[in-house]
Amino acid sequence: xxxxxGKGPLLSERTTLRLGGRALAEVSVGSExxxxxxxxxxxxxGGRPLVLxxxxxxxxxxxxxxxxxxxxxxxxxPEVVGEVQGKxxxxxxxxxxxxxxxxxxxxxxxxxxxxxxxxPGSVGGAVAMNAGSYGVSFCQAMTRARIWTPExxxxxxxPDGYDCAYRHFKPRHHGExxxxxxxxxxxxxxxGTSEAVRSVMRANLAxxxxxxxxxxxxxxxxxxNPEGNSAGRLLDQAGFRGRRxxxxxxxELHANFLANYxxxxxxxxxxxxxxxxxxxxxxxxxxxxxxxxxxG
Numbered sequence: 001x002x003x004x005x006g007k008g009p010l011l012s013e014r015t016t017l018r019l020g021g022r023a024l025a026e027v028s029v030g031s032e033x034x035x036x037x038x039x040x041x042x043x044x045x046g047g048r049p050l051v052l053x054x055x056x057x058x059x060x061x062x063x064x065x066x067x068x069x070x071x072x073x074x075x076x077x078p079e080v081v082g083e084v085q086g087k088x089x090x091x092x093x094x095x096x097x098x099x100x101x102x103x104x105x106x107x108x109x110x111x112x113x114x115x116x117x118x119x120p121g122s123v124g125g126a127v128a129m130n131a132g133s134y135g136v137s138f139c140q141a142m143t144r145a146r147i148w149t150p151e152x153x154x155x156x157x158x159p160d161g162y163d164c165a166y167r168h169f170k171p172r173h174h175g176e177x178x179x180x181x182x183x184x185x186x187x188x189x190x191x192g193t194s195e196a197v198r199s200v201m202r203a204n205l206a207x208x209x210x211x212x213x214x215x216x217x218x219x220x221x222x223x224x225n226p227e228g229n230s231a232g233r234l235l236d237q238a239g240f241r242g243r244r245x246x247x248x249x250x251x252e253l254h255a256n257f258l259a260n261y262x263x264x265x266x267x268x269x270x271x272x273x274x275x276x277x278x279x280x281x282x283x284x285x286x287x288x289x290x291x292x293x294x295x296g
Contacts (some may be wrong), residue, residue, distance in 0.1 A: 005060075009026055023050075088188070090105075109191060
């Protein structure tokens with residue numbers, strides 16, 4: 001499978017928040033050869049490309065959406081490919097689920113990703129948002145990323161070829177379109193014992209289960225933490241813990257998680273987010289920045 005073009009699905013079937021109307025089409029890229037046709041097919045189909053892994057960190061709007069879903073299907077690895085200065089070099093496809101990568105690392109006693117335990121999504125998504133938790137971010141472990149852009153094609157980028165920050169990743173010199181697709185990553189991990197790595201992952205996962213609604217339909221944290229502060233704490237103090245509107249609501253466990261409890265709509269979600277943003281600004285003078293990506 002190089003490139004497959006299918007009918008546009010409902011975004012509610014492709015995102016962890018279970019929201020969103022129908023896209024124009026869905027384009028699956030299954031090999032690097034598929035990129036030879038991708039730019040031309042996107043231009044032919046029209047609409048705005050949205051690169052989609054496992055659909056976390058997204059809030060898709062209701063109705064008919066002018067979106068082309070691009071699904072990278074690079075699920076090779078993870079595998080050990082070498083050693084660098086006493087550390088283990090691992091290569092992994094962007095379509096691999098992040099929990100699968102962490103489970104593999106634990107079985108092989110490879111340390112460096114333990115803080116990401118409990119985060120859903122794909123490896124590509126973890127790169128695109130520089131996923132992180134408990135003092136660990138994905139970019140910290142990444143030494144190279146293989147990335148396609150319409151302007152440059154496929155290239156391997158070292159850290160001096162991209163910008164990484166808190167919940168941010170962007171290739172440098174990646175062209176006017178702004179479109180990029182991660183196909184593969186290389187990570188440097190530290191060799192340890194399986195039991196030690198599992199122990200830290202279990203502890204981190206237990207902390208998440210106790211403080212975050214990881215069993216509900218959410219997109220993860222909806223607002224970024226302001227410098228020196230906590231978005232969840234501000235939302236809690238503003239009275240939004242457990243606040244509901246229709247089928248949507250802020251979690252009673254953690255106020256920075258918006259959950260689809262039953263039959264929620266993007267309209268309800270956006271109204272809640274706007275209300276919360278305005279209240280926090282009014283009470284504390286803090287303008288919260290969205291972490292969840294609103295598309296549509």
